[in-house]
Amino acid sequence: MHFDLTDLRLFAAILDAGSLTAGAAAAGLALASASTRVKGMEASLGAPLLERGRRGVRPTPAGLALAHHARLVLAQMEHLRGDLRDHARGGPRGHIRLLSNTAAIEEHLPEALAPWLAQNPGIDVSLEERPSHDVAPAIAQGQADIGILADLAGAEGLETWPFRTDRLVLVLPRAHPLARHRRIAFAAILDQPVVGLAEGSALADHLAAHAARLGQPLRPRIRLRSLDAICHMVEAGVGLAVLPERAAQRCRRRMAIATVPLADTWATRHLVIAARRLDALPPHARRLLEHLAGR
DSSP states (O other): OOOOHHHHHHHHHHHHHTSHHHHHHHTTOOHHHHHHHHHHHHHHHTSOOEEEETTEEEEOHHHHHHHHHHHHHHHHHHHHHHHHHHHHHSSOOEEEEEEEOHHIIIIIHHHHHHHHHHHOTTEEEEEEEOOHHHHHHHHHTTSOSEEEEEGGGOOTTSEEEEEEEEEEEEEEETTSGGGGOSOBOGGGGTTSOBEEEOTTOHHHHHHHHHHHHTTOOOOOSEEESOHHHHHHHHHTTSOBEEEEHHHHHHHHTTSSEEEEEBOSGGGEEEEEEEESOGGGSOHHHHHHHHHHTTO
16 A cells, blocks of 8 residues: 555645545646546545545545545644754744634734734745634644634644633624613514625534524524624624624724623633644644633
């Protein structure tokens, strides 16, 4: 059995994308070449690695085992490259994969990452938004080096460090009757018109899941990618929104909107930083984690 690094990168990319075509593109290979490599891996192993369906591919048990070891090998190679680049180029070089939920990306990470990146010009960061409940499994499976998620989502088996506290609030026009409330339950607003974040965003998925548990699917009148744009829609009377408190307070200084804290326990979330093991991270990823954790 012989798999080279290109095989391992390709297979990990296919599973991350859920598609042979998208995985080939991410690995920088033509589809025909990628398909040939996968067939070669399956022939060498003597067992199928992927189950193919109309919606893409998913790993067989053998594929899951290969993916686990592939990601360990690729992480170790990144560790090796980082160490060698330090010697060859006279300064740290490397690449960090960072997953995060919406709240951290929108309100906390930019100010935390900016000074560190400025001081480490040889380090690149791939920042990807994921729902909190997807971040921990992805870190455990080696899809990224570091993750930031709400602690309520669970991070069993990972090492975690406190990051920030994130509170969700209802955003509404100042003259709206609900603006007089000191606190309000999420269930009480589900019969109101809503302005939401784009489908697939971590916060949109989080709110949709809680609405579904209450038996009232969330159907926003319009979806937008920008929190500021959502606040402008609320100000104009299009609907209500649920947003991170810090973003809402920033918009409230410039717009005729009000905020009301949500009474639900899940609306106050403690964000944590997660990694499989601090001592197993490449040096540059370990330095970034320690910076984010204030260590």
